[in-house]
Amino acid sequence: MTSSHILTGRYFMNGDHACAEGAIAAGCRFFGGYPITPSTEIAEHLSSRMPQIGGVYIQMEDEMGSMATVLGASAAGARAMTATSGPGFSLMMENIGLAAMMEIPCLVVNVQRGSPSTGLPTLPGQADVMQARWGSHGDYGVVAYAPWSPQEFFDLTVHSFNVADRYRIPVLLLADEVVGHMVERVEIPEADKIPHWGRKRPIGSKKEFKPFEAIDDDLVPPLAHAGEGYRLHFTGLTHDERGYPDMSADTHQVLVSRLVEKINRNPKDLIRTETFHLEGARIVVIAFGSTARSARRAVRVARERGLPVGFLRLISIWPFPEQLIRELAQDVDAFVMAEMNLGQMIREVERHVEQPVLGVNHAGGAMLAPEPILEAIEKVANNGSTSSR
Amino acid sequence: MRQEIRISGFGGQGVILAGFLLGKAFSLYQDLETVMTQAYGPEARGGASSSSIVVADYPIAYPFVQKADVLIALSQEGYTRYRGETKPEATIIIDEGLVTPKPEDQPLRIPATKLAEGLGRRIVANVVILGYFCAISDIVSREAVEEAIRTSVKPKTLSLNLEAFEAGFAYAKIEERNS
Secondary structure: OOHHHOOOEEEEEEHHHHHHHHHHHOOEEEEEEOOOOOOHHHHHHHHHHHHHOOOEEEEOOOHHHHHHHHHHHHHOOOEEEEEEOOHHHHHHHHHHHHHHHHOOOEEEEEEEEEOOOOOEEEEEOOOOHHHHHHOOOOOOOOEEEOOOOHHHHHHHHHHHHHHHHHHOOEEEEEEEHHHHHOEEEEEEOOHHHOOOOOOOOOOOOOOOOOOOOOOOOOOOOOOOOOOOOOOOOOOOOOEOOOOOEOOOHHHHHHHHHHHHHHHHOOHHHHOOEEEEOOOOOOEEEEEEOOHHHHHHHHHHHHHHOOOOEEEEEEOEEEOOOHHHHHHHHOOOOEEEEEEOOOOOHHHHHHOOOOOOEEEEEOOOOOOOOHHHHHHHHHHHHHHOOOOOO | OEEEEEEEEEOOOOHHHHHHHHHHHHHHHOOOEEEEEEEEOOOOOOOEEEEEEEEEOOOOOOOOOOOEEEEEEOOHHHHHHHHOOEEEEEEEEEEOOOOOOOOOOOOEEEOHHHHHHHOOOHHHHHHHHHHHHHHHOOOOOHHHHHHHHHOOOOHHHHHHHHHHHHHHHHHHHHHHHHO
């Protein structure tokens, strides 16, 4: 990585540009995409930056092709990404599953807009949360992050590349239009302050190398790049340790279980949360992405009014921090889940706690304001333990 | 301290750039917490357009303007649409050649577009009105905005933009002396 490509300094920058610079700072040198609002500024920025730094920007014919180029570039050794929104995310789903199955690291940024379908192209949404988890067919572990500011969009872009490489997975970065277009101060650190986790690379004899043999406890096989002299075979079919198709239930059980288990086994690297005012809290508000900004204000005002309320911000939305939620549930009377959709993440909270969970929802198109969250807090505080969806 | 500032006009007048310059001045050169957001129509030019800045001396959670402390209107539609979303004591600044205020309203007036035309390019009306706002505001520093201009606009337009800023600033000072 050439450090001179990293624009160390303080900027007044929008979230999409911060993501693009985060990618460059992380050493990403390949972007394949199909620009779509509100993620367009990521592609636009990288279309001028990549050629400056010896990277590649390819505008493809659609999102399926975009995802395919990203997998090819990554298999050849590059840190590679794409960025999309709305229906583009749906079109990428098949090849995201292919990335999971072939264990090819990459970053897919989804700047969420009002949906379903073409929905509200220029306006925010957070309704792709469950699609991020379950959107491609089949079982596979998923890691997804949701930034709440341009600075965090930068930081999580770097982190997502690290996680993708470390675990050989596609990482999903679920921003939203508010965070993508909002302009705030962004500090780009010096090159040596930017965390870098490399790919696990093969050691030992090229002859004996098996590209899908998980020799370590973390269940992640070392990744050899195309052209290095190792025998490689990539397929979306169920495959054995050599990468060859094997149509047996036993092989399928081993492979798919490992794709799920390599994520479940390593929560410490993957799960990220932030908490505020949890001391003495009887009510905990949960939110992520831009909605967390409204939730934070609502919680601050509620605290000023003497209500015993705390705040949990989900930075990783997948894996879901179920252990933390269960720990919180030991001390609180109720939860409030605020999200810019009609009730997706609330199901995750509900299945880990016995307390009532009050949803604050909006179909998207405008950021969820602090007031309805504050009303929900007051309602829960006044009702004691009763609540409704 | 939390101040909410909205700059409105039509696409092509540079209200987004004006907001960006002001926000950058607060954020990078006055070290205040600052968020800028924007709204615009699908048209490249001519549609309604606005930029909003929230500036505070503590971390900003909710990033949007709810009731503006300052409204700078460069178009009639920008004035009419956003006049209602201001605080009762808000500072209203209009381009007097382009906006006719409601009879009960007593906004601050500057012929920003006319002054810009006097400099040879009407497209710098946004920076003229920014200079005016800077002169009458007690939270924004002149040096900070000038630095934001220097580090943001294309080199070949720098002197024009600095002249435009000075023209707006000086207009406010002349008004102040005459009042």
